Structures are given as structure tokens and as C-alpha cells.
Amino acid sequence: xxxxxxxxxxxxxLVESKFSVLSTEVVDKYQVSFxxxxxxxxxxxxxxxxxxxxxxxxxxxxxxxxxxxFEVVYIVFNWDKAVHIQIRTRVDRxxxxxxSILPIFPGCKYYEREAHEFFGIKFPGNPDHEKQLIxxxxxxxxxxxxxxxxxxxxxxxxxxMEYKNDFxxxxxxxxxxxxxxxxxxxxxxxxxxGKK
Amino acid sequence: MLxxxxxxxxxxxxxxxxxxIGDFFRRNSLWMLMYCTGCCAIELPPAxxxxxxxxxxxxxxxxTPRQADVLLVTGYLSLKTLRRLIYTxxxxxxxxxxxxxxxxxxxxxxxxxxxxxxxxxxxYVPVDVFVAGCMxxxxxxxxxxxxxxxxxxxxxxxxxxxxxxRYDWYLANQKAALGEVRxxxxxxx
Numbered sequence: 001x002x003x004x005x006x007x008x009x010x011x012x013x014l015v016e017s018k019f020s021v022l023s024t025e026v027v028d029k030y031q032v033s034f035x036x037x038x039x040x041x042x043x044x045x046x047x048x049x050x051x052x053x054x055x056x057x058x059x060x061x062x063x064x065x066x067x068x069x070f071e072v073v074y075i076v077f078n079w080d081k082a083v084h085i086q087i088r089t090r091v092d093r094x095x096x097x098x099x100s101i102l103p104i105f106p107g108c109k110y111y112e113r114e115a116h117e118f119f120g121i122k123f124p125g126n127p128d129h130e131k132q133l134i135x136x137x138x139x140x141x142x143x144x145x146x147x148x149x150x151x152x153x154x155x156x157x158x159x160x161m162e163y164k165n166d167f168x169x170x171x172x173x174x175x176x177x178x179x180x181x182x183x184x185x186x187x188x189x190x191x192x193x194g195k196k
Numbered sequence: 197m198l199x200x201x202x203x204x205x206x207x208x209x210x211x212x213x214x215x216x217i218g219d220f221f222r223r224n225s226l227w228m229l230m231y232c233t234g235c236c237a238i239e240l241p242p243a244x245x246x247x248x249x250x251x252x253x254x255x256x257x258x259x260t261p262r263q264a265d266v267l268l269v270t271g272y273l274s275l276k277t278l279r280r281l282i283y284t285x286x287x288x289x290x291x292x293x294x295x296x297x298x299x300x301x302x303x304x305x306x307x308x309x310x311x312x313x314x315x316x317x318x319x320y321v322p323v324d325v326f327v328a329g330c331m332x333x334x335x336x337x338x339x340x341x342x343x344x345x346x347x348x349x350x351x352x353x354x355x356x357x358x359x360x361x362r363y364d365w366y367l368a369n370q371k372a373a374l375g376e377v378r379x380x381x382x383x384x385x
Contacts, residue, residue, distance in 0.1 A: 150311035161303035
């Protein structure tokens with residue numbers, strides 16, 4: 001098992017023999033992605049942890065507003081085989097909730113707090129998941145949802161610099177930009193024989 | 197018996213003289229506290245090391261807010277960092293000055309429409325000198341420090357007095373953006 005392609009084959013065999021995988025995508029020779037049902041995530045992650053994928057690299061979510069779903073992504077990493085595995089699963093967007101993986105990967109504690117803060121996904125089982133982490137005293141929709149408008153929030157919340165047009169052209173010269181535009185128009189007229 | 201050589205000075209004049217003497221020594225020996233929030237902080241290493249060597253202006257780095265004179269805010273500030281910045285600024289001993297780096301502290305810069313980042317720093321804390329640019333050249337940074345020294349010399353670096361006089365205005369702006377200025381996290385409770 002030194003060759004990287006056989007690592008991918010080993011991984012897909014391991015996962016697909018025991019779980020019903022909705023879709024498998026080999027991203028590149030070091031990365032493979034499995035989409036599974038929400039119920040299978042915990043047992044699949046336990047299996048991967050006992051098979052060598054001992055590190056949870058990242059946990060995050062993707063918003064799919066048209067499907068009315070969030071996609072939760074777990075990325076696990078193996079220090080012996082050079083394969084990152086992404087476990088993807090869909091949760092409902094109206095009441096997003098998925099059980100915490102705290103007993104399997106204790107390092108998920110802060111990732112789950114972050115996912116709760118930015119997407120509003122609840123992680124029952126993680127006692128801290130509703131504590132604030134990065135955004136403090138947040139008072140609006142979770143900001144990484146697609147229906148959140150950052151510009152409207154920024155305009156409402158933060159004062160903006162106000163600029164006045166307090167300059168005048170005292171010597172009455174045509175501005176360089178206007179002269180340039182007129183010159184280009186003239187060139188176009190010559191090219192088309194005087195017709196627009 | 198009063199000396200005939202010197203006309204007596206009023207208390208205000210004596211205070212003014214002492215402030216001028218103090219300002220002379222302060223502006224020639226500025227200790228900076230670098231609050232490196234954004235990418236403009238990368239302009240400080242060349243300004244501090246042998247390329248531009250700000251020590252020839254008498255400036256040096258200081259590790260704690262209570263012993264520093266100048267607070268350098270190098271770049272954008274998220275709401276979380278703004279809370280800590282206000283804590284830091286209020287801990288500094290007076291007189292204290294703030295230098296804002298980059299367009300982010302002036303009008304938000306490229307983050308003007310972000311949900312997380314404030315737009316105008318001088319609404320929340322008094323800024324004495326802005327160094328414009330995204331990011332500012334190292335010469336511009338050095339020039340900003342020389343400007344600050346001139347302002348201290350001409351008694352125009354009065355941001356810290358302004359913070360006392362208009363504290364209600366600053367506090368109202370801070371509360372409008374932050375909700376509450378107090379920090380509630382694992383380390384402060």
C-alpha cells in the first residue's frame with residue numbers, strides 16, 4: 001500500500017463494502033469524497049478512525065438554498081496513507097441539526113461551534129455548541145447563509161465615510177476624460193465613413 | 197524675597213512649559229504598541245529593521261499597553277478585535293496616540309461591505325494620524341511617524357484629550373456597532 005492510487009482503491013473498498021454510499025467522487029489521487037446518509041455518519045467516522053484516519057482536519061457546511069438543505073462536510077486525515085477523506089451529508093435547512101461527533105473526534109468541539117455560528121446548525125451532544133466563538137453578540141441571520149446580505153448589514157450597522165463633491169473646475173478646461181472620449185468618438189466616425 | 201531676574205509665571209504657564217519639555221522627550225522616544233490586525237503589519241518589519249531603521253527616529257517596540265505611547269492599528273478591525281482594541285487603548289497611560297494604517301481604517305477599504313469589519317476607525321477611538329494606502333509604502337509609514345512627531349510638537353496630537361471630552365459620543369458609536377463593549381469569552385470570565 002505505498003502507491004497512492006491503490007490507497008484510494010483501498011479507501012473506497014473499505015467504505016463502500018460496509019455502507020450505502022450515495023455518491024463517490026475521487027477528487028484527486030490524494031482526496032476522495034463520499035456522500036452518505038445522515039444516520040451513517042457516526043458509524044462511518046468511527047470505522048475510519050479505527051482504520052487509521054485519526055485526525056479530523058475540518059468540519060464545515062455548505063448552503064444549498066435551492067435544495068433547502070445544508071451539506072455538512074467532515075474531512076479526516078490519515079498520517080500513514082496520504083488520503084484525505086471527505087464525508088458529506090445533507091441536513092434539512094429549516095431545522096438544521098446533526099448529532100455531535102464529540103465522542104469520536106474531541107477536536108470537533110470548536111469546529112461545531114463555528115458551524116453553528118456561521119450556519120445555525122445545531123449539534124446536540126456538544127454541550128458548548130451554542131456558545132459564541134468568532135462573532136460576538138451577533139444579532140442577525142447566520143452570516144454564511146446565502147440569504148444573508150452582508151452589504152445591507154454593513155450599511156445598517158457601520159457608519160460610512162461621506163464624500164462631498166467640493167471641487168470646481170476653475171479654469172474652465174474640458175476634462176481630460178471628456179476630451180479622450182470625444183477623440184475616440186471622432187476616430188470611430190472616420191472609420192465608419194461619418195455614419196454612426 | 198522674589199528674584200528680580202525672572203518675572204513670575206502663572207501656574208498655567210508653568211504647566212505649559214513642563215508639557216513642552218515633556219513633549220520634546222516624548223516625541224523623540226516613542227514606544228509603539230503594534231496591534232497587527234491586518235495585512236499592513238507586513239510594512240512594519242522593513243520599517244523596523246535595517247532597511248529603514250525607525251530606531252533613528254527614536255521609536256522602539258513595546259510589549260505591553262501600559263508602557264507604550266503609540267498604538268499602531270495596522271489594518272481592518274473585526275468587531276471581535278475592536279472590543280480588544282478598545283480595552284487595549286483604555287489601558288494605555290496618557291498621553292497616548294493612535295496611528296491608523298491603510299485604507300481599511302479610513303473608509304473600510306476593500307472590506308467596506310463586509311458583515312464583520314468596521315469601516316471608520318475614528319468613530320470608535322480617536323486617531324491622530326492616518327497613513328493612507330492599500331497597503332501603504334514603507335516610506336509612507338515612516339512619513340506618518342514623522343507627521344505624528346510634528347503633531348506632538350505643534351500640540352495637535354490631542355486625540356486622547358478628545359476621548360475624554362467626547363467620551364459619550366465615542367461610547368455611543370462603540371455601542372451602536374458592538375452592542376456591548378464588555379468582552380464575554382472564556383478568558384474574561
